Amino acid sequence: MAVYTHLGAEELSALISQYDVGALVSAKGIAEGVSNSNWLIETTGPEGTGARYILTMYERRIELSDLPYFLGLLDHLSEKGCPVPRTIHDRDGSAYRMKRGKAVALIEFLPGVSPTQPSPEQAGAVGRVLADMHLASRDFARSRTNTMSFPDNLVLLERCGADRLARIDPGLPSMLGPARAAAELDLSRLPHASIHADLFPDNVLMLGEQVTGLIDFYFACTGSMALDLATTHAAWCFDRENRYRADLGAALIAGYESVRPLGAQERELLPEIAKGAALRFVASRAEDWLDTPDDALVTRKDPMQFVARWHVYDDLGEKLFDRT
Ligand SMILES: Nc1ncnc2c1ncn2[C@@H]1O[C@H](COP(=O)(O)OP(=O)(O)OP(=O)(O)O)[C@@H](O)[C@H]1O
Ligand SMILES: N[C@@H](CCO)C(=O)O
Numbered sequence: 001m002a003v004y005t006h007l008g009a010e011e012l013s014a015l016i017s018q019y020d021v022g023a024l025v026s027a028k029g030i031a032e033g034v035s036n037s038n039w040l041i042e043t044t045g046p047e048g049t050g051a052r053y054i055l056t057m058y059e060r061r062i063e064l065s066d067l068p069y070f071l072g073l074l075d076h077l078s079e080k081g082c083p084v085p086r087t088i089h090d091r092d093g094s095a096y097r098m099k100r101g102k103a104v105a106l107i108e109f110l111p112g113v114s115p116t117q118p119s120p121e122q123a124g125a126v127g128r129v130l131a132d133m134h135l136a137s138r139d140f141a142r143s144r145t146n147t148m149s150f151p152d153n154l155v156l157l158e159r160c161g162a163d164r165l166a167r168i169d170p171g172l173p174s175m176l177g178p179a180r181a182a183a184e185l186d187l188s189r190l191p192h193a194s195i196h197a198d199l200f201p202d203n204v205l206m207l208g209e210q211v212t213g214l215i216d217f218y219f220a221c222t223g224s225m226a227l228d229l230a231t232t233h234a235a236w237c238f239d240r241e242n243r244y245r246a247d248l249g250a251a252l253i254a255g256y257e258s259v260r261p262l263g264a265q266e267r268e269l270l271p272e273i274a275k276g277a278a279l280r281f282v283a284s285r286a287e288d289w290l291d292t293p294d295d296a297l298v299t300r301k302d303p304m305q306f307v308a309r310w311h312v313y314d315d316l317g318e319k320l321f322d323r324t
Pocket of ligand 1 (some may be wrong): 034087107202213
């Protein structure tokens with residue numbers, strides 16, 4: 001359940017009246033997501049013909065000082081024709097407002113549903129849109145440091161400590177060594193852009209094989225484009241039992257390269273970057289696991305899924321590029 005703050009009808013109406021979107025018709029809390037409160041908002045629309053929006057209240061983890069980067073990036077990409085929601089600015093031109101001491105933003109509603117078992121065609125489409133997004137972001141003026149870089153992941157895992165990691169699963173402490181190796185990888189020489197950095201299927205809206213929306217840009221940062229491709233690969237190209245789906249992997253990379261071919265250094269490093277990308281989710285999930293009380297309503301995400309994926313990448317090596 002992801003509505004942490006209850007906003008009453010009068011409060012919501014007053015908030016919506018600060019925007020040129022017509023009057024509030026309905027507001028429904030959205031259950032998906034765990035980080036922020038989200039509502040699906042219906043209004044009479046700027047033209048009086050009805051309109052839908054997403055209202056997000058930033059609850060935790062997000063620094064207020066990062067909002068101009070996140071929301072500015074949405075506007076920049078949307079202007080360039082990428083399928084991302086634009087931010088609706090209020091009458092004063094602000095992309096976000098403060099409500100009860102928390103930032104809120106009104107965001108364009110995009111159609112589509114997130115695939116649960118993606119097809120190769122869908123993986124290919126996501127690869128193309130990811131590359132489009134990278135190219136479109138290159139002249140975005142703002143920058144943001146990646147707070148989930150490979151060295152950051154090592155710090156997270158070390159802070160959890162081998163004993164507490166072993167309490168989650170006896171196989172987890174063995175990831176400290178690989179996290180140390182990943183932290184040594186130098187991605188600074190690789191081409192950079194603004195990257196999504198968390199492009200799981202639940203952050204992509206699709207209608208059939210068409211990508212209608214990339215959402216949840218709250219880990220976006222300035223980073224290596226190959227890292228974004230590897231992260232998307234780790235998130236998309238496995239079945240429910242964490243077995244590698246080479247057909248999805250090949251389709252994702254081919255889709256990406258049909259728009260932006262990887263450079264020689266990116267190709268050479270991609271198998272190692274994929275291992276680091278898997279560790280990123282081992283680290284964040286392990287930390288979340290330890291931070292979430294046993295009786296919390298939120299379902300914890302299993303870090304061992306990404307331990308399994310790390311092992312797949314370790315075995316695959318260069319075969320990461322193979323179709324079978
Ligand atoms: N622009 C949009 N258009 C349509 N639906 C959206 C949009 N943004 C968000 N949603 C819907 O709201 C849900 C929650 O959004 P989101 O994933 O951004 O929440 P979150 O709490 O920030 O997520 P997370 O738990 O992944 O950090 C999505 O699964 C999607 O159904
Ligand atoms: N998408 C991430 C959560 C955000 O870090 C995961 O599935 O672990």
